[in-house]
Amino acid sequence: VNPVLLFLLCAVVLPLLLAEFGDWCRWLAERLVCWSARRLGDPEACERYQEEYLANLDRVPGKVSPLLAAVGYVLMVPRMRWTLRAGRRAAVGVAGRSADDRDGLIERLRRQTGAAMAAAASERIGIDLRLLPERKQMLATVSTAISRSTGWPAHVALVGPEGSGKTTLAMLLASDLALGIATRPATRESRLPVFLPAATWDPTRSTIRDLIIDRLAHDTDVPRAVLGDLVDRGRVLPILDGLDEVRPQFRAAAAAAIDQQSSFPAPLVVTCRPSDYAVLGSHLRDAQVFALIPLRPTAAAAFLQGQATDDPRWSPLVDTLIADPGSPLALALCTPLKLRLLTAVYADPRTQPGELLDRARFPTVRSVDAHLLQQVTALGRIDLNRARRVRAARRWARRRRSEGD
Amino acid sequence: MTGLPRVTAATLDVLEVLLGPDDELYGLKIAKASGRPTGSVFPILARLEQLGWAVSAWEDGSAGDRGPRRRFYRLSPDGLAGARALLAERRGGRAIERSGTWRIGRPGTEGAR
Numbered sequence: 001v002n003p004v005l006l007f008l009l010c011a012v013v014l015p016l017l018l019a020e021f022g023d024w025c026r027w028l029a030e031r032l033v034c035w036s037a038r039r040l041g042d043p044e045a046c047e048r049y050q051e052e053y054l055a056n057l058d059r060v061p062g063k064v065s066p067l068l069a070a071v072g073y074v075l076m077v078p079r080m081r082w083t084l085r086a087g088r089r090a091a092v093g094v095a096g097r098s099a100d101d102r103d104g105l106i107e108r109l110r111r112q113t114g115a116a117m118a119a120a121a122s123e124r125i126g127i128d129l130r131l132l133p134e135r136k137q138m139l140a141t142v143s144t145a146i147s148r149s150t151g152w153p154a155h156v157a158l159v160g161p162e163g164s165g166k167t168t169l170a171m172l173l174a175s176d177l178a179l180g181i182a183t184r185p186a187t188r189e190s191r192l193p194v195f196l197p198a199a200t201w202d203p204t205r206s207t208i209r210d211l212i213i214d215r216l217a218h219d220t221d222v223p224r225a226v227l228g229d230l231v232d233r234g235r236v237l238p239i240l241d242g243l244d245e246v247r248p249q250f251r252a253a254a255a256a257a258i259d260q261q262s263s264f265p266a267p268l269v270v271t272c273r274p275s276d277y278a279v280l281g282s283h284l285r286d287a288q289v290f291a292l293i294p295l296r297p298t299a300a301a302a303f304l305q306g307q308a309t310d311d312p313r314w315s316p317l318v319d320t321l322i323a324d325p326g327s328p329l330a331l332a333l334c335t336p337l338k339l340r341l342l343t344a345v346y347a348d349p350r351t352q353p354g355e356l357l358d359r360a361r362f363p364t365v366r367s368v369d370a371h372l373l374q375q376v377t378a379l380g381r382i383d384l385n386r387a388r389r390v391r392a393a394r395r396w397a398r399r400r401r402s403e404g405d
Numbered sequence: 406m407t408g409l410p411r412v413t414a415a416t417l418d419v420l421e422v423l424l425g426p427d428d429e430l431y432g433l434k435i436a437k438a439s440g441r442p443t444g445s446v447f448p449i450l451a452r453l454e455q456l457g458w459a460v461s462a463w464e465d466g467s468a469g470d471r472g473p474r475r476r477f478y479r480l481s482p483d484g485l486a487g488a489r490a491l492l493a494e495r496r497g498g499r500a501i502e503r504s505g506t507w508r509i510g511r512p513g514t515e516g517a518r
Contacts, residue, residue: 054473056433076444087455
């Protein structure tokens, strides 16, 4: 044997082949795992287990071990198929029940998710949007429009600038629709509202249908197949909050997902900032658009008065809001968010909200905004619970006094 | 469905792992921790999910950033109670043999009716 040839073989060709073999092993392992996942029946399961298996395979070290692991996945196919098929049969048993059973399920889910959503909304707000006439009226208008819609449903868009209360309004809408209608027996048309934050949505991976099923599967004990059946029958009302918060790279996919959802027999409710709605809203054909208008200074004044009836610190500010609705302060307090900041910043009885009336210090809307933000940042965070406790204490003191009289 | 699932020793091992403090449990990790092959762990997890004993969710992270996402499993409140009771019954004294089968109920079905 030629020693040069032998040397070349051992030092060059063999290592190359080994390296090639290693890469090939991983490639083959991935192919096998994908094949195993594709044998699992329905597309949803295939997609899910393909990603899940591949993520597990990624964490198997070495070159040959992943291949051995992959063989394990192939051998598992019959058992997995059997398990999943049994589960599907059981689920179809529920989904295939009569319309009455479905109505019962919708009603139960309504009560369950509606109560949870109401709690989440009250946790979030710190100021009750229902105390603001503009928002309260809008909530009633929108929920009526949705619950009365018959025939092919029209989509609904709640459009407003930052801090106008879109998210809270959407949450209240979800809980109102759920609980309001749950008090009556559910009918063939009644729907289960589901609140879906768009900020965390990756439309390249999940459709709106997937989002709904993920959310409900997380919050309830209902099998996914049953939930899918409810969505497909148009018994679920998705409320997609913050369309403007969808990351820029996902915009196109989000638009496609909205197009796809438009073919479902249920309306889609979205909230969005006006500028973004101009782009994404075109995919919501024939949507009813509700604009969240700025709060009137008198409404802000009434709100503050209601919050602090026996707190003289607020009187000068309230009087000015009513007397001078064109002042920078009055124009600044035009959204629920600003009112929330204001009440948080001046929750402490040692602070003086009247300082905002100093036109030399606060000549513009921007200066009022900057001050509120700066003060809130100084507080560390908006201690809403504290503000709530203070209010509760005042109510208690008022009752004591009136009982004393 | 009439035949209720059997509770094998492998199922008990998986439940034991799920009862543990780790909140980032995915298939392979559960298999390693329970000392069972992935080939039996995945079907068990699928069955526990169908029964409503286990719930799963994708790990956080956006698409395509770091390759495929793992799916984390944890016990549902029903599963937590059920698993504790089952394990206390089966393994409480550690004196019971690891073979044989047990039957468990289907939590949550009363609501779906």
